[in-house]
Amino acid sequence: MTTSMRIMSKIICLFDVDGTLTAPRQPIKPQVEKFLFETVKKEFDIAIVGGSDISKIKEQLGGGNITEKYKYVFAENGLVSYKEGKKLPSETIQSAIGEDALQDVINFALRYISELKLPFKRGTFIEFRTGMLNISPVGRNSSKEERDQFEEYDRENQIRQKFIQALKKEFPDLLLTYSIGGQISFDVFPNGWDKTYCLRHIQGYDEIHFFGDKTEEGGNDYEIYQSDLTVGHRVTGPEDTVKQLKILSALINEHRAKELSNVPMQCI
Structure with missing residues (x-):
């Protein structure tokens, strides 16, 4: 027996750092990090985009191996970029x-x-x-x-x-x-080197879900939050990010379950 079905949507979650995964300039809390890697990463790819340089992002997110732990790490809005631990070309x-x-x-x-x-x-x-x-x-x-x-x-x-x-x-x-x-x-x-700059590096996804706190006009998350290439999520802090991720996961799993229930079965 084989199943005829369209491929499930491939999703990546892209996170701002300050005010989204951490308090401003503070390290990520253990419970937030645990949730990302033990729960979220099992369902979606995860990536980081921050305005800070790579050393500050590493300080906040747990050290030198973060470029390998996340699918993408974008420092300085993506001008300094890593994919699966490998550095990508940059401009100045x-x-x-x-x-x-x-x-x-x-x-x-x-x-x-x-x-x-x-x-x-x-x-x-x-x-x-x-x-x-x-x-x-x-x-x-x-x-x-x-x-x-x-x-x-x-x-x-x-x-x-x-x-x-x-x-x-x-x-x-x-x-x-x-x-x-x-x-x-x-x-x-x-111009154009806001956080949307990083999106040129992200390939192969049906949906890019961006989470950020400075999403109002003039804030450094505004352009990427408003971009047609992303699904924007406005958050108020790390706890709210976790809450919204749980809601997103529940909605997507519900949608996938409905898709599977509508799949026609074909005997061969």
Whole structure:
């Protein structure tokens, strides 16, 4: 006896890191990691996309072997990419906009930060990455408590949003995107190099389910959440991600069961 049926949908779950699998800049909780690898991975392929560089993503997700544990790992929105442990080709921001323009942006940002009066400032205000600049008005060396404090201050005073507007006004002809993510910084990168950049590497799936928390316009998950190539899931934190994954799994298993019950059987 053989069964005539169409192939089941092949699905991959693609996760943002900060605010989705972890608290901002914090390590993944053991129960979340266990759920991903002992439950979710049995049903779907799983992948990561973050704006941070690969070293920070490794710190948060459990060390050097993460590129082998996940089907894909995309750092810096996918400008630094790994598939099953193998590094894929990358591009750089300086090759896209030119060294002169890049330095103009950096110099303006440093001057702008020097004139800001904030409750405190720490260090590493501009972090140069492969495909982007990460700019933090308060400094990336802030402690967790200071990050929480600045996030609240920024919510009230729109420090990052005003900074972005100043950059847009100063450089109207540069084809750059400005994207707020996390608690204390925003990213600057060439147009099209948002998180949708990573999708060019993902092949062979019927559905790409993306999970992210900064999905509002201006957030660094917005473009990929809205993309026609993904099924977007807005989450509020790691616990909500787990909850929505359980719902997704139940819905897909219910759909597959219905498909199987409608399969015509053929005797040979």
